[in-house]
Amino acid sequence: MKTLVVTSPVPVSPTQSQATTRDAKRAATRATSEPRLLQWFLIALAVGTMGLILVVPLFVVFSEAFSKGLELYKASIVNAEAMSAIKLTLLVAFVAVPINTVFGVAAAWAITRFQFKGKGALITLIDLPFAVSPVISGLIFVLMFGRRGIFGPFLQAHDWKIIFALPGIILATLFVTFPFVARQLIAFMESQGAEEEEAAVTLGANGFQTFWRITLPNIKWALLTGIILCNARAMGEFGAVSVVSGHVRGQTNTIPLQVEILYNEYQYTASFAVASLLTFLGLITLGIKTALEWKTARQLKEGQT
Amino acid sequence: MQISVRGVSKNFGAFRALDNVSLDIPQGQLVALLGPSGSGKTTLLRIIAGLEAPDEGRIFYGDQDVTNCSTRDRGIGFVFQHYALFGHMTIFDNIAFGLRVRKWKNEQIRPRVLELLRLIQLEGMEKRFPSQLSGGQRQRVALARALAAQPQVMLLDEPFGALDAKVRADLRRWIRSLHDEIHMTSVFVTHDQEEAFEVADFVVVMNRGKIEQMGTPDEVFARPASAFVTDFLGRVNVFHGRVQNGKAQIGELEVSVEAEHGSVEGDTFTAYIRPHEVEIDREPHGPESMQAAVSRVNRTGSTVKVALFAQDGQLPIDVELPHEREATLNLRAGDIVWVYPRQVRVFAAPTASVESSS
Incomplete structure (x- = not known):
């Protein structure tokens, strides 16, 4: 049998070496973090607050929705009024999201790749819908296209209806969801830089080829994140749409408006059932968004190495 | 193809990046634009490429005025400091990109890309992605991509800037030999003399x-x-003073100032003495030598670096000697010796440079 003897060149007594490690540990704790008790307190505060205002309501929505059983839940959703609201919401998102996607890409491209006068103004303008209350946004369209609005007489003369009809709802949604794609892309494209696009141009690519083969593949995850967020807001918008819709049952009610009407009529279960649809959509959005953000972060990191 | 730059100026807001620059780059030459950061060298390169538009002046390729011609139609190859490879494409697709957008046929593209891969010594790597290559390999791919469509002009923006010293030296040698083979008019930007x-x-x-x-x-x-x-242009001893009796006084040394350097009586001057253009001796060497004390001798490296102080420690001087010469002197710290410069360059000093280098 062989025994392995490890000798250190400088003999160090065990107590001495232990003391050094402990000192080092204590020093590290002191330098980088707060006392244990404060740590626990802060964590508990954060988790408690989140639970109270985020998790509990989420749970309540689903428990209320299913409180009277699966049958009533199904009946609450599969009826003419609710189905009309779902269809309208999908239609509005189907129109508004692509328009804002095209706009967002164009705006981000212009802002991050060119120098022009009024660039600062354009950036501020893109943020306008975030700054203005959605109710005001809706009111703007009523003041413009309503019966007594600026274009009211003209619209009436041609028998075109915008306010209290589909075009008004789409316009208000467009306005409110306007910044999502643009903001997402501006931040991403700024950090990425224009070198790859410049390289494509020196290699003989035209504007379209550069966009299609270089820019789009590069921004796709950030773009998808923007689209997902834009879509969530388009489907969930209440304030602006409420002002321009006119609440015509089975015609101009979107899902959020339908939820409110049902709730005001004391149909709690039905109201929560419809609301659970939107909540479910929100959870899916959140999941996809997290996955996409993880992808874009990884892409940026790879680009830098 | 010859490149001519005629009276080009460029401003970025209040910053004047280029100020009425004219330059001829002869056909087939490899030209370096050398300068510190902010000197305008990269801006000039980008203007030659058409990636920036000059505020004033014109760019000619041969006899053709290309000032208003887009980058795409200039037929250039451009290499970026950080490679700018297309991360979502394989090495093959990166190199083939310029050929595809120029509508080459597939049966022409493949042999051309494989030929370039051979040239940059990355055969068999065509299916990899840029993130799987080292810095030096990426820069070679960027070069191959720029060369693919046989450009008439090659422009390189700090092509070795992001690489470590060893890879840098190899790539430098490789680019030089590549240029000797294909003799394309090439311009590269660098801050490294x-x-x-x-x-x-x-x-x-x-x-x-x-x-x-x-x-x-x-x-x-x-x-x-x-x-x-x-x-x-590298390590140099700098001295400041005022011109008196037509001579610049550096410690005990007197150097006559020639009129062509623009110095006049009473003006401040800056004198430069390169370390390898100074002699050290145990004996005085006439009026153009001065006494100095050795403070440190560093014998590592291809020459011996000696740090001295003249004028009772007031005037530091760095000297580089060949090892053989130093061996006969056998210098030690504290030795008192005589130094005499073989060459002194004196310029009337603009105030700004006196401030910045003192």
Whole structure:
């Protein structure tokens, strides 16, 4: 049998070496973090607050929705009024999201790749819908296209209806969801830089080829994140749409408006059932968004190495 | 193809990046634009490429005025400092990109890309992605991509800037031999004088948006045209003073100031003495030598570096001696010796450079 003897060149007594490690540990704790008790307190505060205002309501929505059983839940959703609201919401998102996607890409491209006068103004303008209350946004369209609005007489003369009809709802949604794609892309494209696009141009690519083969593949995850967020807001918008819709049952009610009407009529279960649809959509959005953000972060990191 | 730059100026807001620059780059030459950051060298390169538009002036390729011609139609190859490879494409697709957008046929593209992969010694790597390559390999791919469509002009923006020293030296040698093979008019930007001298046929030294001097590496190194160029081209002893009786006084040394350098009586001057152009001796050497004390001798490296102080420690001087010469002197710290410069360059000093280098 062989025994392995490890000798250190400088003999160090065990107590001495232990003391050094402990000192080092204590020093590290002191330098980088707060006392244990404060740590626990802060964590508990954060988790408690989140639970109270985020998790509990989420749970309540689903428990209320299913409180009277699966049958009533199904009946609450599969009826003419609710189905009309779902269809309208999908239609509005189907129109508004692509328009804002095209706009967002164009705006981000212009802002991050060119120098022009009024660039600062354009950036501020893109943020306008975030700054203005959605109710005001809706009111703007009523003041413009309503019966007594600026274009009211003209619209009436041609028998075109915008306010209290589909075009008004789409316009208000467009306005409110306007910044999502643009903001997402501006931040991403700024950090990425224009070198790859410049390289494509020196290699003989035209504007379209550069966009299609270089820019789009590069921004796709950030773009998808923007689209997902834009879509969530388009489907969930209440304030602006409420002002321009006119609440015509089975015609101009979107899902959020339908939820409110049902709730005001004391149909709690039905109201929560419809609301659970939107909540479910929100959870899916959140999941996809997290996955996409993880992808874009990884892409940026790879680009830098 | 010859490139001519005629009276080009460019401003970025209040910053004047290029100030009325004119330059001829002869056909088939490898030219270095050398200067510190902010000297306008990269802006000039980007204007030649068409990636920036000049505020004033014109760019000619041969006889053709290309000032308003888009980058796409200039037929250039451009290499970026950080490679700018397309991360979502394989190495093959990266190199083939320029050929595809120029509508080459697939049966022509494949042999051309494989030929280039051989040239950059990355055969068999065509299916990899840029993130799987090292820095040096990525820069070679960027070069192959730029060369693919047989450009008439090659433009390189700090092509070795992001690489470590060893890879840098290899790539430098490789680019030089590549240029000797294909003789394409090439311009590269660098802030490293050693790199410019080693690789280029012709060096253009730039400072503050202007050309300070141009010439072959030998010309520029032997006869720097200005205080800036002398200062920029590597280690040098700098002395300041005032011209008196037509002479510049450096410690106990008196150096006559020639009129062509623009110095007049009473003006401040800056004198430059390169470390390897100073002799050290145990004996005085006439009126052009002065006494100095050795403070440190460093014998590592290809020459012996001696730090001395003249004038009771007031005037530091760095000297480089060949090992053989130092062996006969056998210097030690504390020795009192005599130093005499073989060459002194004196320039009337603009106030700014006195401030910045003192």
